[in-house]
Amino acid sequence: MTKDARGEREPAQLVIHNDDETPDEFVIGLLRQVFGKSEREAAAVIARVEREEKATCGPYPQSVAEALFKSAQQYIWLGQHPLRITLEEIKTPCELCGKPEGQTDVRIGSRTVWLCSDCIRAADTVNTPQEPEEEFEYACDVLDWHFANVSRSNLVTTIRQFPGHMRVDVQAAIEGLFGKSIRLFGLNEEQRYETLSISRLLRDGRNALAIAPLQYSDVDVGEKSPSQMSR
Numbered sequence: 001m002t003k004d005a006r007g008e009r010e011p012a013q014l015v016i017h018n019d020d021e022t023p024d025e026f027v028i029g030l031l032r033q034v035f036g037k038s039e040r041e042a043a044a045v046i047a048r049v050e051r052e053e054k055a056t057c058g059p060y061p062q063s064v065a066e067a068l069f070k071s072a073q074q075y076i077w078l079g080q081h082p083l084r085i086t087l088e089e090i091k092t093p094c095e096l097c098g099k100p101e102g103q104t105d106v107r108i109g110s111r112t113v114w115l116c117s118d119c120i121r122a123a124d125t126v127n128t129p130q131e132p133e134e135e136f137e138y139a140c141d142v143l144d145w146h147f148a149n150v151s152r153s154n155l156v157t158t159i160r161q162f163p164g165h166m167r168v169d170v171q172a173a174i175e176g177l178f179g180k181s182i183r184l185f186g187l188n189e190e191q192r193y194e195t196l197s198i199s200r201l202l203r204d205g206r207n208a209l210a211i212a213p214l215q216y217s218d219v220d221v222g223e224k225s226p227s228q229m230s231r
Contacts (some may be wrong), residue, residue: 011090012065013058014072018049022083030083031057034071036161059090061177064162067169094119138208139187139201157198168219188212 014035016027024046031042035057048055058065069087076083093099094116136142147155162170187196188210201209 011059012062013056013060013088013090014065014069015086015088016045016049016055016057017084017086018053019082019084022081026079026081027083030072030075030079034068034075034163056088061173063169063173063176064166067166068162071163071166136185136211138204138210139185140204140208142185142211143198143202152202155198167217184214186212186214 027046027049028039028042031037031045032039037045037057045055045057057068060068065087069085072085076085097116097119099116099118136145187201189196196209203209
């Protein structure tokens, strides 16, 4: 498709269009491998495509949406199917001040709301705790400090998986979203196969996950200069 002129931080969504030739199994594979959907989520998207002739995935930050679009196009090309996916701009107003440039999705309890950069900046200025003078030894201490006014039972987490080759784009989107408020910590993973979930990071006592030096990976992004990804 021809890429529309969009602002750098405007959210975007990918639209999957219905056709009579591409098998459902191929679309499910695309949704699971490229978009990180579960089998149930992929089936729901398929049903929506068949019912409404199209279905959307997103919204995503623009850089993430474009990376997903490229990966989806490559997956479709390799599969030799006529499935059509388009990348579309989203005009989502800020749900706090009403400005028409809401651009960041924020999870609040069970809801996801879109906020503009001014509201994000104001919230960050008011609510971000001051940097502590002491250093942390364990991940549970960091989380207890960060969520000082939130009980553990009220924490809600979501997971979205991206293919390995998208790590640079995802990292760039994260840094652009949070800016200077990021403070990086390395973690000592004794069992590499164990998923670093919030419940794992909150363990204390002898099972607490220790803070360790950061590790970096150089990722070759082709024409651009190599970027460093933190793990």
